[in-house]
Amino acid sequence: MADRKNPEPAPRHSNAIPPPSFPTHNSPRTWFLTQALSPLAIRLIRLLLGHGDYVVACLPPQELDNEAMSAEFRELADECRNPASGRYKEREGWKDRIRGIRCDGRFMGQCVAAVAEAVQFFGRIDVVLCCSSVAIVGAVEEMGGSGGGGRPSNPLAHNLVRDQFETVFFSQVNMIKAALPQLRKQRTGHIMVLSSIGGHIGTPGMPIYTSATWALEGYCDSLAYEIAPFNIKVTLVQPQTEVQMLTNKIIFAPAMPEYEAATAASAVAAAQAAAQAESQGGMAVAEVSDIPAPSVRDMLMRVVNAYGDSSVSSLSSPPAASAASASPQPPPNSSGALSSGSPSTSTSAAAAAANAAAAAAAPTVRYPRLPPQALDRLVLETVHALTAMGGHENPPTRHIVGFEASSAVQDKLKTVSEELEDFVEASLSVDIFDSELQKEAREGRAAQVAAAAAAAEAAQRAAAEAE
Template sequence: MDHTATHNSPRTWFLTSSLSPLCIRLIRLLLAHGDYVVACLPPQEIEHDDRSAEFRELINECKSSRKDREGWKDRIRGIRCDGRVMGQCGAAVAEAVQVFGRIDILLCCKFEAVVGTVEELSATPATRNLVRDQFETLFFSQVNFIKAALPQFRAQHTGHIIILTSIGGHIGTPGMSIYTAATWALEGFCDSLAYEIAPFNIKVTIVQPNKEIQSLTNKIIFAPQLPFYDSEINPAPSIRDMLTNVLNANPDTALDPPRFPHPPAPSSSSASASVASDDGHHPPPAPSPEEIQYRYPRLPAASLDRLVTETVHALTAIGGHENPPARHIVGFEGSIAVKEKLRTVTEELEDFVEASLAVDIFESELKAEAREGRAAMEAALGGGSGSGM
């Protein structure tokens, strides 16, 4: 008997993180469709009122007596689970199967963004820890959930793993190097995984909305800024400025302004100490003493709806489909940005091929000359030995 759920049949979704506005809107749509939802709740976030308030409202809505919400409370299961702990991931998967009998779709949707240049993230032990934490959040925690779910998918001989990343999986962003690295790592992992599990009828899809969708609906972590990277003197595009402007529009989420240290004015007694070094350069000022800042953006509900609607509908259309795409870029702007990136890469490869071809021709000419030289030498040696016989 084939137990594979069709695309229109009720499906059981397992969300690795469920507190973002995008995930809450997705859950609401899934429950309205008649699907079942396992909502993993990171313990470090569920206690945070800014993060969990909307999810609590959803749960109250599920328990209400509204006619259009009938049965919702029986089709959703919240599970506290820290994805960084493999044992908790395995326990969450086991609980989901015990409650609903199966898992059809594993949606890896944990996200947070570390903002800071490479140098800013290298300035102090605290900022260097942000690099490790970003990989723990975006890569290792999601890999843990995938590893925990694979035995169940194999036993069912069906399953769909969806990875919600962003177009940061294709395009690097100044000021988000560690986020980009962790995203690329997860996508590369899943590209390889897809080949391994295809014989078990387990499918993998990477979904990439714009970076702004993920950044503006999840926690943002700002490393202290160094003066060299202030947008007034550094022409590189600044994601920090864009996100700061959004956060500063709400007094409750406004960021503290950067406090760049100023070296003391030299006195006559210390004038010699302030003289430039032999190469004519003064040593750079010390890193800013300000602390790492953490924020959850607060956008109006209508703005959130517009921001995430297209991604939510893309996920519901793809999830559990019999023949889902291996990769889906959400939105026209994101598709154009990736196309431009790929076009640039293609042009660079064509230039490289031409250069390589020239080198290959040169090498082949050298090899031909070498072969001719060896043949002439062998002929001469052969002729000499023949004349002496």
């Protein structure tokens, strides 16, 4: 009993991966995953099947046909089909509790058909996990549009904005809308949305990804109030941003030379600061903040380039002048002037220049291939959080995964709370109406100032008397 009354305090942060846990329930639950090809989804499915739950795995056709993205799922499917062929005997019965459905969430009709097939096959849906994601990397200007600053319009990059919202926002909304009639009919259900702390904190170099994440979270915040009378719960799960980025497709927008130059300057400054610190035998705390942080593009490029078959040599979009100078020029004639050359030579040179410009303007698509051990360390904390909350009778409306993510969000919220006092002052200064609220705010602030002055005076009097 003494041990129970005085337990040893748990450490605030530990690098150990927590063990998986599931909420207690009397019968297996049916999980509906909107995208089941990511390493995170694969590891979650293994835990769910091992626990005895049922899984509906939606497989986007355009990603299922990509061998790099679907390799782990195909391996899992083989284990489920042939459990007795070697070391997978514990997988016996898995193939009867998993249902793969080709479904592209961008099309509402396919979402409705997938939900109907899931209900027909398993009878109900208990947990809808929205986990579709793609990370589009690029500054606002690098997304194309009208080509500001005299740059030509780039329709290929401009479509990235729409693609980002189609995957992160609209496909999830379609899945939720397709599942809601069934969940209302059951009078129970749990919608879980795998987001990231990007829903709180903006990320330079990923403005469109952040925008889509904020839109999805705002949608879910409103949705939770609307469907609460039907006993349907909503939970936003927010791991570190890299959990979603490094386990799904990454699209690099063509880089502008201006931004690459700024990034290169930051990298040189960081290298010089590090060299100076090493020569001095350390670095003062005040100097740490002066070192520029590497860009998101650079960090993701390092991860992608760790493997030869997925490396990216250059993402910069050459200016028109350099493209023109790279094209072959006809030789000068005897008078020193350039000869016009044959029409075929000019045509082929123009075609080569056009092809080079088109290749430079096209986005680069890659899929990170991390070692299994690195993937486990990256995603298992999030996976176990999903298993612990999925289908819980009283789940949280928002869950931030991990100490680092919670600390980052806490710092952001602390900054916002400190700014609120300035917001109040600014609002009162421009309030043209002599309202009761304004009067109460001013009186309350005056009372606080008077109380602080009285306390200071009392402290001084007590100190004088003590002397």
